[in-house]
Amino acid sequence: MYKLPGTDERSVTIPGEPTAADPCFTVRKLTRTYRTGRRRDRHVVTANDAIDLDVRRGEIFGLLGPNGAGKSTLVRQLTGLLRPDTGTIDLLGHDLVRRPETAARLVAYLGQESGALDELTVALAIETTARLRALDATRARAERDAVLDELELGAIADRPLKKLSGGQRRLACVATALVGARPVLVLDEPTTGMDPVARRAVWAAVDRRRAEQGATVLLVTHNVIEAETVLDRVAVLDEGRVIACDTPGGLKAMVGDEVRLDLVWRADPPMDDPAVSMLAQTAVRTGRRWSTRMEPGVARELLAGVTSGPAFEALDDFTLSTPSLEDVYLALGGRHQGLVKG
Amino acid sequence: MRVSTPVSAASIETAPARPAEAVAPAPTTSLGAGLLTVYRAQLSRVRVSRVPLLFVAVFQSVGIMILMRGVVDTGSDSAREAVVAGSSVLVVAFVALNLLAQHFGNLRAANALDYYLTLPVRPAAVVLGMAAAYASFTLPGTVATAVIGALMFQLPLANLWVLLLVVPLSGAALAGIGAVFGLLAPRPELATLLGQLGMSAALLLGVLPEDRMPELIVVARDLLPSSYGVDAFIASYGDPDWAAVGGNLAVCAAVGVVMLSLATWSFRRSTRS
Numbered sequence: 001m002y003k004l005p006g007t008d009e010r011s012v013t014i015p016g017e018p019t020a021a022d023p024c025f026t027v028r029k030l031t032r033t034y035r036t037g038r039r040r041d042r043h044v045v046t047a048n049d050a051i052d053l054d055v056r057r058g059e060i061f062g063l064l065g066p067n068g069a070g071k072s073t074l075v076r077q078l079t080g081l082l083r084p085d086t087g088t089i090d091l092l093g094h095d096l097v098r099r100p101e102t103a104a105r106l107v108a109y110l111g112q113e114s115g116a117l118d119e120l121t122v123a124l125a126i127e128t129t130a131r132l133r134a135l136d137a138t139r140a141r142a143e144r145d146a147v148l149d150e151l152e153l154g155a156i157a158d159r160p161l162k163k164l165s166g167g168q169r170r171l172a173c174v175a176t177a178l179v180g181a182r183p184v185l186v187l188d189e190p191t192t193g194m195d196p197v198a199r200r201a202v203w204a205a206v207d208r209r210r211a212e213q214g215a216t217v218l219l220v221t222h223n224v225i226e227a228e229t230v231l232d233r234v235a236v237l238d239e240g241r242v243i244a245c246d247t248p249g250g251l252k253a254m255v256g257d258e259v260r261l262d263l264v265w266r267a268d269p270p271m272d273d274p275a276v277s278m279l280a281q282t283a284v285r286t287g288r289r290w291s292t293r294m295e296p297g298v299a300r301e302l303l304a305g306v307t308s309g310p311a312f313e314a315l316d317d318f319t320l321s322t323p324s325l326e327d328v329y330l331a332l333g334g335r336h337q338g339l340v341k342g
Numbered sequence: 343m344r345v346s347t348p349v350s351a352a353s354i355e356t357a358p359a360r361p362a363e364a365v366a367p368a369p370t371t372s373l374g375a376g377l378l379t380v381y382r383a384q385l386s387r388v389r390v391s392r393v394p395l396l397f398v399a400v401f402q403s404v405g406i407m408i409l410m411r412g413v414v415d416t417g418s419d420s421a422r423e424a425v426v427a428g429s430s431v432l433v434v435a436f437v438a439l440n441l442l443a444q445h446f447g448n449l450r451a452a453n454a455l456d457y458y459l460t461l462p463v464r465p466a467a468v469v470l471g472m473a474a475a476y477a478s479f480t481l482p483g484t485v486a487t488a489v490i491g492a493l494m495f496q497l498p499l500a501n502l503w504v505l506l507l508v509v510p511l512s513g514a515a516l517a518g519i520g521a522v523f524g525l526l527a528p529r530p531e532l533a534t535l536l537g538q539l540g541m542s543a544a545l546l547l548g549v550l551p552e553d554r555m556p557e558l559i560v561v562a563r564d565l566l567p568s569s570y571g572v573d574a575f576i577a578s579y580g581d582p583d584w585a586a587v588g589g590n591l592a593v594c595a596a597v598g599v600v601m602l603s604l605a606t607w608s609f610r611r612s613t614r615s
Contacts, residue, residue: 079460093364104462105367115454119387131379132461134371183365 023090024184024216025078027053030087032073047073049240051087057183058210060217064227064325065237071220072112072188074237078218079109079186092183108133110177110187114169118162122153122172125161126179133180140180147175150208151201166193174202181213188220203230224325236329243332248325255323255331261299263290263306266316275305288316293327368462376463380471385478396483399436403429403487406549407494414551416495419580421551426491427575428549430505431512433483435544435568438517440537442476446524447533450612465609466602469521473602476520477513484509488575501578504587511594512571516540518601519567525608544568567597 030051033044047070055061063071076082078089080096080103089096096103103109117125126147130140148154151171161169174190185206191199209215221227227234228248235245244251261279263269265288269276279302283290294302299320306315323331371379388396407429414421449455458468484505492499520537527533547563555563563569574590577583 076456081456081459094367101462102367104460105370106365107460109456109460111453111456111460113452113454113456115449115452116457120383121386124383124386128379128383129461132371132376132458132463134369134375134462180368182368 022057023054024057024059024092025053025055025218026088026090027051027078028088030074030077030084030089032077032082032084034073046240048077048084051240051242053235053242053245055216055218057092057216058214059232060206060210060219060230062219062221062227062231062234063237064221064224064234064329066222066329069237070240071222071237073240075186075188075218075220079103079107106182107184107186108177108180108182110173110185110190112188112192114161114173117173117176119160121158121160122164122175123148123157125172126175129176130179133182135180143179147179147205150178150205151175151198167195167198170194171198171202174205178205178209181209182215183213184216184218185209186218186220189222190219191223191226199226206230224329227325234325236325236332238329238332244328251325251328252323255293255327257296258293258323258327259296259299260319260321260323260327261292261294261303262317262319262321263315264288264317265290265314267314269314270310273305273309273311275302275309276311278302279306293323293331370462370464371467373464373467376467377471377474380463380468381475381478384472384475387475388479396479399433399480400483400486402436403432403483404490406432406545407487407491410549411494418551420553420576422495422497423576423579424551424572425549426488426495426497427572427579428545429491430484430488430575431508431548431568431571432541432545433487434477434480434509434512434571435516435541435548437480437483438473438476438513439520439523439544439568440541442472442517442520443523443527443533443537443540444530445472445476446521447527447530447537448524450525450533451530455609455612466606469602469605469609473514473517473521473605474510476517477510480513481505481509497579501582504575504578507587507591508571508575508594511591511598512568512574514598515567515571515594515601516544518598518605521605522601522608525605525612548572567594567601570594570597 030048030053031046032048033046035042036045037043049070051074063074065071073082077084078091078096080100083100084097087097091103092106094102094106117128120128123144127140127144130143131137135143148157151174153172153175156164156168156172161172164172170190170193174187177185177187177190187206191202194202206217210217219231231248233245233247234251235242236251237243244254246254263279263283269280271277271280279290279292282294283292285291303318303320306312307318407425410425410429414425416422458465485502488502488505489499491497492502519540523536523540524533527536543562543566547559547566548568552560552563570590570593574587574594577586577590
């Protein structure tokens, strides 16, 4: 099912000029297993199973999947933190399997943990990171001030990270990833816990780096709305494999023109209602929410039946929506709940 | 430039053989700059964690000296010197060995070392910077303990400057051990336990005069690096034996070099396995 990205644009490129079609990450047959459990129930888990991936220069590429899909293991190999069991990783012309330490000189990585910086102030955390990216003292301070302004962190610059709210702390960590230009940004769920204003600031800053410096961005997310709005292309991961890779629009086209009907009940729905009994057969139930995918015409009919009959009394809320990446994930055979909307 | 992975057949037909330029990696941070940056960042933590880092160790050591005053023969020079020197070096063991082992153990367990490992900084710079910072944290506490101890046990204050050598050198040795514990222990609780045991050993073997100890305990004392810091400090009291001060400090320095090298190796090993 995995689709190699289109390579036809390459024919119109000018020799020697790095372009969007040039590869950033080229991953082939990447496999990584680890052992888990103790003694008797010790078993091997395949976190990444023969993954192929092509990320082009200058694109915002997403890895989407529920927890445990293998996203973080993949990212740890792409940032030189973990060696694969087998397979190859080429990053901007460098063999990362042979020389994992090169990644630190090409990639700015934002992990999920801020433990190393928690007791530093926001300003010092940013400046320290800049210095450790080999910037001299003057430049490190200048870049620190620039990124503090860019992400509007000035007001909390002198507060230690551990005294901030989750969203503010995350924003400060994003600032450390952005300081000291790098051709590649690898961001593992950068906007977790942030309010909409902070999210917008992050995406604007990321986009600026792409527009002005041609940076490539690899984004790990389990937030489908974010994936749809910010990504150029997305690879969907499930149980250690890439089950699809395309633009968000291209992926959604795979589901066809089916729509999703969500019903939330405030009381037990009347099962003798014909529309309700039909929906009951196919709906995926999560608490009081029923969710189904169907042809738009059928959905309209059923919705009319539910909202005009006695079932309407028991209904709390309903939505009819075009397919999201979550529907794509489920339609592709994804077996896990755990993608987040909004 | 090399393209290490094959492109699809379609692209070979349509695209001319035009390998993309390899992007030159950014420079790495020099050892000195990396070390200073890590050191400075760690020192700033004192602003946040001032109480545990500076005071707990002093309260503990002063408490032990008060306790020992009722136990040891305060008429004996060697007993008084051992108590004060042992309690002073205990501050170093508490912070540099015990707290650094905990700190590295926690960082490692939370994958927080990824932060350093994804920056172009040498593992040695991170380990040395942290060890130096933890050793520095102990200086005020060690000096305070030594001064209080000298006043309590009527010891001279004249050669207290020796602490300016004792703290960094025994600090290097003990911080090196703490870092190795923190980085090699498979679980953070084990790192904490090892750190506590190391500190307990420094306490039990450090504050008693050597001449009162059974043979076997003297051997254990000789195996413990903090004892050399204690002995260097003891040798500076009364009529100072500078050769003994130098010799003991040389042992601390040698242990420091070995343990910090081992810690750097452990830091590298803690990933990519």
